[in-house]
Amino acid sequence: MTQLDIFLARAVKRYLTRKPVLRAVRHSEPSIICSADDDAQTNDLLVELSLKAIQDARNTSLRDLAEKNKELPDAVYYDVYPGNHYRLLQVLARNLARRRIIEVGTFTGMSSACMLRGMPESCKLTTFDLVAWRQFGSHLSEEDFASGRITQILEDLSNPSTFEKHLPLFNESELIFCDAPKDGIFEHKFLTNLTRVKPTSTCLLVLDDIRLLNMIDVWRAIKSPKLDLTSFGHWAGTGLVDITEGLRFEL
Numbered sequence: 001m002t003q004l005d006i007f008l009a010r011a012v013k014r015y016l017t018r019k020p021v022l023r024a025v026r027h028s029e030p031s032i033i034c035s036a037d038d039d040a041q042t043n044d045l046l047v048e049l050s051l052k053a054i055q056d057a058r059n060t061s062l063r064d065l066a067e068k069n070k071e072l073p074d075a076v077y078y079d080v081y082p083g084n085h086y087r088l089l090q091v092l093a094r095n096l097a098r099r100r101i102i103e104v105g106t107f108t109g110m111s112s113a114c115m116l117r118g119m120p121e122s123c124k125l126t127t128f129d130l131v132a133w134r135q136f137g138s139h140l141s142e143e144d145f146a147s148g149r150i151t152q153i154l155e156d157l158s159n160p161s162t163f164e165k166h167l168p169l170f171n172e173s174e175l176i177f178c179d180a181p182k183d184g185i186f187e188h189k190f191l192t193n194l195t196r197v198k199p200t201s202t203c204l205l206v207l208d209d210i211r212l213l214n215m216i217d218v219w220r221a222i223k224s225p226k227l228d229l230t231s232f233g234h235w236a237g238t239g240l241v242d243i244t245e246g247l248r249f250e251l
C-alpha cells in the first residue's frame, strides 16, 4: 500500500462514516456486499455442523479464561457471543477435531487458548506465526507448550516450499483456522498453497475477517462448499469452508 492509498482509504472511510451514529461505533471497516446466488453454495455438512456449533456456543462460557487472563486487554472479548468467534472456535474444536488443528496467526494466543480448551486429548494444535508467542502478553503459558498439546512454528506458509514441508500436517488436520495478516497478499498465496491439501478425513477451513476489504476477493474466489457464519462468529467476518474434497480456489 502506498502513502496515497492509505490517505485515500482514510478519507473514504471518514466520508462514509460521517453520520454521528456511525462515528460512535468502536471500530468500523469499509466493505463490499456481493450477491450470493452466483457464488459457491453451502452443503448439508456445513449447515449441520454450523447449527450444532451455534447452539453449543450459546450454552458454553469462556468466563473462566477471561478471568484467568484479566490483566490482558483483549480478554474482554472471550465471551462476546455473537460478535466474536472465541466460543465458536472452542466448540468447533470440540465437535470436529480428533487428530490435528492448524492455526495460522497466533498473536496473543486467544484463539489458540479457546481451541486448546475445546479439543479432545487425542488432538494436537500447531499454530504458525512469524513472531514468537512470548513476544506478546500471551493467553498461552509455558505449561501449555510443555504439555505437547500445542506447538508453535515460526514460518511463512505463503512460501510454496515451506508449505510443502508441512503438507502431511495439513492432510491430517480436521480444522484449519486462518487468522493471519489480511494484507492483500498472504491469504491469496496461502489459499493457493492450500489447494494442494488432500484431507484424510472431514476437514473445515475457518477463515477470519472475510468481510474486510482485503478479504472480499479471497472469499469470493473460494469455489468449495462454504457458509458465511458472521452473525455467529467474528463481526468482521467468519467463513466456513468444507475442504474435505480439497479446496477449490480460483482467483
Ligand SMILES: C[S@@+](CC[C@H](N)C(=O)[O-])C[C@H]1O[C@@H](n2cnc3c(N)ncnc32)[C@H](O)[C@@H]1O
Binding pocket: 104, 105, 106, 107, 108, 109, 110, 111, 112, 128, 129, 130, 131, 155, 156, 157, 158, 179, 180, 181, 186
Ligand atoms: C489477527 S492476529 C491473530 C489473532 C489470533 N488468532 C487470535 O484470535 O487471538 C494476526 C497474526 O498473524 C501474524 N502473521 C502475520 N503474517 C503472518 C504470516 N505470514 N504467517 C503467519 N502469521 C502471520 C501476525 O504476526 C499476527 O500475530
